Amino acid sequence: MKKTIALIMILMISLLTISNTVYATEVNTLEETNKSELSQVKDEMEQKKIKYTEKYGSEEYWLAGYILEEIVRIYSIPICFVGIAVGAMFQFAMGTRRLDYKHRGFGLIITFITILVICQVLPFIYAIVVTGWRG
Numbered sequence: 001m002k003k004t005i006a007l008i009m010i011l012m013i014s015l016l017t018i019s020n021t022v023y024a025t026e027v028n029t030l031e032e033t034n035k036s037e038l039s040q041v042k043d044e045m046e047q048k049k050i051k052y053t054e055k056y057g058s059e060e061y062w063l064a065g066y067i068l069e070e071i072v073r074i075y076s077i078p079i080c081f082v083g084i085a086v087g088a089m090f091q092f093a094m095g096t097r098r099l100d101y102k103h104r105g106f107g108l109i110i111t112f113i114t115i116l117v118i119c120q121v122l123p124f125i126y127a128i129v130v131t132g133w134r135g
Helices: 002-019 024-056 062-094 099-132
Strands: none
Touching: 024 062, 024 099, 062 099
């Protein structure tokens, strides 16, 4: 079994090193591609900055709103679902034999559900506080 895993790892490493070779003729096209992608990302970020500045009414609050709405709210869903699945595995699969695994799984499920709810409600609370009670 160890030999098989070692052989697969060596094969994957060799394939990754061969496929990432950059030749000298491709340097100019790579630089142009990187510059165009960089300018495109910069333009998208400027558009988001304008959007969130208009939404929250101030230059100071746009970054926190962007992080809460675009990053925390979206990426918390798959992370928490994976955590809930791991907790369910501990509680229902491994918890049939050992009681401490069952309690650990239940704790993980409750923790990740709480984190999921907080991450989904926090942008809404931020929007209410910033736009409504800012003064």
